[in-house]
Amino acid sequence: MKKILKYIVVELFVVFILTIFFPALVIREKIGLNIDGGKPKLPLQTGKFYTQKINNPTHSINSISLQLKNPQIKDNSLIYIEILDEAGELQRDFSIYGANIGDPSWIKLDFSPIESTNLVIRVSGESQFDNSLYLFADQNNNFDLKTYYVLPTFKDRIIQNLIYQTNLFKRRSMWHNIVYLASIFSLNLYLKKLLNEPFNKS
Amino acid sequence: MKKRIKELFVFALILRLILAPLFYHPDIKSQNFHFQFLSLGKINIYQYIDENKQFLPYRDTFNYLPLTYLSFGAGQILLRPLLPSNFFTWLNDWGPSQNNYPDLLYFMLILKLPYIIFDLGIGYLLYKLYDKKVLIIWLFNPLSFYLIYILANFDIVPVFFSLLSFYLLKKSRNSLAFIFLGIATALKFYPLLFFPFFLFYHPNNIQKIIRNIFAFLLPLIITIIPFVFTPFFVQAFSGSGLTQKITEFKILNIPIYPVIYMIILAIYYFSKNKNIEKSFLWLFLGFIVLVNYHPQWLLWFLPFIIFPILKTKIKTIIFVLIVVLSLLYIVLINDQFLFWGHLIPIDINYLYISSPYQIVTQRFHQSPELIQQQLKLMTVFLSLIFIYPFREKNT
Structure with a gap:
């Protein structure tokens, strides 16, 4: 479990920075x-x-x-x-x-x-x-x-951006939302399985 | 495949699936706008556009080769079941609402799926050609992310075939190597720059050279001949970017890049150990200094030059500096879609932020073109430092 965590942290960090933090920082x-x-x-x-x-x-x-x-x-x-x-x-x-x-x-x-x-x-x-x-x-x-x-303050912008991203997600094709998230989830499960496999020198 | 390598590929795939949909460039839309006509049975795209220009919502000509149209058009047909239902509405919407589609994120994801396959394919070839270090650099460096998924041009496909050709050349499977280089050239003309280097890689007699030239020309002949006699095809290529741009910079009316190219080719031809990577690195440095390149063109050289730039730390650092300067140069181009505009699948409001070009001109009252010239000069200086250790080593 520990091994996969660092990968998931990187993925969530990338998503957070690009979709939440960065827009709130620059879109005033x-x-x-x-x-x-x-x-x-x-x-x-x-x-x-x-x-x-x-x-x-x-x-x-x-x-x-x-x-x-x-x-x-x-x-x-x-x-x-x-x-x-x-x-x-x-x-x-x-x-x-x-x-x-x-x-x-x-x-x-x-x-x-x-x-x-x-x-x-x-x-x-x-x-x-x-x-x-x-x-x-x-x-x-x-x-x-x-x-x-x-949007004068960073806090305002974060809140507005969270609302905006949630609405945007809801307006997207639901079928695509589900398949996309399921694909990412399945790939992470597969990565976890690989990481937990015993190391084979050959 | 080793377990550790498999892990790298799976993580690289996840990162690509996360990042690819978040970025947009209008080129991917204009190209796919033209590719959609294959599904309507239009084989001669050049003629179709010329005859129907006044009725089309996007009126630019199709400036790519027939194989590009046929292969990507077929690709679009295959991807169609995966695309959101309003994809074709978006593709044909060139009005004020064209960027305001919530599903833009999924259009980008699905259209870039083939890029992911070719990108990972390049990673695999680099691993087979060199080692794990080169693979890691390819899979996780921000420059290739930028060139493949942010600019999102289809150059990754000919780049894959060029590298596959190089791999086969190293394995002495010459005919196949030249057929694949021919396929790459039939998709986009630029691998023609690499062709002479590949041709002289192995010491060959004249018969073998002729056979390799024929293998190289075969895909081009098959795909271009049916179109070459139509005036629309010739018209579409009359203002072709690459040929014009590599001859633009002149001294005493002599285009400099072709001269540099010939010198590098001559050095390569007469050298005992044919070091293609080193020659391509020189071609790349000459290219970014002497050619007003489109940003995505940097991708052409990238897989070939990773190995020589990783040889020493100092070379890596200087290369990173050169790349940073090149990116600054790109950012200062007056095009909103080369900076904030990339991020509109995340938030359309990015479109209304001042671009670096506007900030430089309006807030600092400076000329971006002048700054770009200074950046080029600094790149020249860094490139010279970069080339010096090679000479030192040779002597």
């Missing part, structure tokens, strides 16, 4: 919403604005990304992005010149974490034209949007 920010695949359909012309509701389940949202397009990078008008809470109070606001928008590009906005559970993103612009600055959205005008949540 988790992605929430990840909506992509829309089209440049919402023109950021003066007088027009667009809103989108998002939730903040961890109370620690600290970054959003929006996909925008400035065809041929011609328009240098200002674009305003505001984050409001459910009472309509301004939490964070940003203004970007059109020259900083690609054709197209994701614009990531980092800010100190917001605690409010429900938030609204409001995007508007000062373009004089209806065909020179766009926000990406789907047919229902839902923005192409990514949200990120910060």
